[in-house]
Amino acid sequence: MTLRNILLVAQRDYVAYVARPRFWIGLLLTPAILLAFIFIPILIQQFQTAKDYVVVDHSGWIMPAVEQRIAASDYTRLIRLAAHTAPVDVKTLPTVLAKIKPAAEKLHDDRRKTLGEALAAGKPVPTEPDALAIWQQRAALIEWYRTLTPKQASALDHNLAIARFHLVTQAPANLRAAVNSKKLFAWFDLPTDPLKPDAKYTYASLNLTDTDLRDWFGRLVTTVVQTRKAAQSGLSADKAKWLQENVDFDSQLVTAKGAKTATTAEQVAQWLPVGYVYLLFLAIMPIAQLLMMSTIEEKSTRIAESLLSAIESSDIVAGKTLGVAGVGITMVLGWLILILGLVAGTGALFTLGGTVAAVLAGISVGNIVWFLVYFVLGFLLFASILGAIGASVNNIREAQPYVTPVILSMTLPLILMIPIVKDPSAIWARVLSYIPPLTPFLMMNRSAAPPPVTDYIFTTLLLIATVVLVLYASGRIFKIGLLNTGAPPKLRELLGWLRDAGPRTAAPENTAK
């Protein structure tokens, strides 16, 4: 092998791909599609108009309590919104929220919720200075909140209850006609005596597949009715609330030094292995396929034979592999820069900065080293297999039957990704990580609960041995395949190429002229 020739081939292939406009279009499209997946549902939610509903409350006491709970939830959200708004964006806040911002920032999140409930109920008056500072704005806050239209509310935070669901207080005379004419999304009919065992609650709408409104309102009514039932049983309101409280587990992260409460970032970091698997998949699959495409192109245009007459086939294979690896690295770096740029550009980085930094801090040096090792080995394994396939066929259509199992073996780790991250030490995960094509993905997938060192050593040794074997085999197939211009070889013929490629170089009969 000659380094100069390898670099020449690598440089040509690299430039040939990177200089094409379609490379840059693809580079831009991939993160754009990824971001679209994330942001389109958010955008759709933002553009959704509030659903109008009417409540016919025969009980006379459910709705006031429900409305109070709605207001409590929205006040809590608004206090959080004021607290989290970036200093540069304060001018976009309504005056009343801008006024409570300094106090809201200092208030602990649990206290924000308590304060929201107090604001809605009108009691108790808080004693904590920051909460009290907000409480002093209560009249202005309530007045402003009452005049908010669903559209204005949505512009502030599309998750506000009044942004999603609009209670129509002036109910139309004919509810059925209003729903039929789509002036109303739905109506609720609450019973006269909700505490009776056979009390009948009704929800009526043209659309029974969209259950958001029904579920949300149902939860609120359930809580209110449960509270009433508790009171009727002699329990105080506080006791009823206490009974209804959800159990909230404190997630503790066990380390070598002991256990400590896990921060949000640390909990998110537990999912890092999923990111490793995705990144490996995104880095390996497209560029390994690129090698196959480029080989098919050179073969179909008959350039391959000119190359073979000029330099060793091993130089061609090594050069092409290096060239497309460069393309892949450029692609991944381009994505990272684009995504970071977009995130920074949209301001998301500012609010998420702390969490992102903490999550990134969860990436250990060991993980980075293993990621690089598995990237290199995984790339060599799949690229050499796909390169040999490319050399054996004349076009993409002929390559399909050979490529499908390779792609499947690469997508299998994506299917197993979630089960493995939840139970990285499961015996089946250990067994599967010893299968070389799965090793890079599954070992990174298992990194949250670090696998035993023996697993790292033996799976990697097995993978290296497989890579060496595959490189050797694909090198032989490559040289013979490039000269084969007839029908693609059958499996038996391929094995024959491997067996006879020594002193009696084998090739299909249609190669000879």
Next chain:
Amino acid sequence: MSDAITIRDASKYFGSHTAVNQLSLNVPAGSIYGFLGPNGAGKTTTLRMITGILSPDAGSVTVLGGQSPEAARARIGYLPEENGLYKDMRVLDMVSYFGRLRGLSRRDAQDRARTRLENAGLGARLKDKCNTLSKGMGQKAQVIATLLHDPELVVLDEPFSGLDPVNAEMVLELIKQYKREGRTVIFSTHVVEHAEQICDAVIIIDRGRHKVSGSLSEVKASGGRTVLLDYEGDAGNLAALPGVLNADDSGQHAELQLADDADAQALLQTLLGRVRIRRFDTREASLKQIFLNAVENARDAA
């Protein structure tokens, strides 16, 4: 004169198929050497062994003073049949790339490529993508790329394939120019007229086996006497005439191969009674006739 290529009992097998069977050959340095044979005769396989793309399974191939083809890569220029171009590459870059693969420095390759493309009339297309070139222009660019490193041995596989007469003539002229420059040129073809026009020596192979070889005059002398006949009318089965071994009859023109003891005057008399004769020319056998005889005899023997 020393030999540029020496092949000794070379054989090449593809599975159960024998592509080249115990072929021996000497190509004198500085000569134009033609490889003749029908499709599937083993011409390309032999050329691939000469260029080091394939290795013989038995026997030996040495080039340019006893070197192995692999070791002599930088001294060989090979233009494969249907050689393609990197479609998205610029013409100048593509040509200089192949020069660099053959050992030229970047600057030297660029300078040579520019000069030679300009001399070949492609000066205006240096920055154009290869896929914008016509077939003739593409062929020129490929030939320049193949020879940019000034190889001593030029190997051309079916260089006339698919070319119109103008471009075929251009390639013929190029081959003659290489010879004038002192290079050895070998090329394969199944169009024997091209070989007859420019070759110093030829080999005819069929089914991987050597049939006839030697200098053009030796090969032609080995074919015996023939009669070139231009005529009008219905000549009937010319091969059945007394003293005629074989006839290549295209209707108004025929080449008749004569037996050693054939009487040309008697044949003329016979023909005068059948058709109106415009030409009756006795001469040594044409290369085409020798080629057809060699191939047909092999088919008959099979």
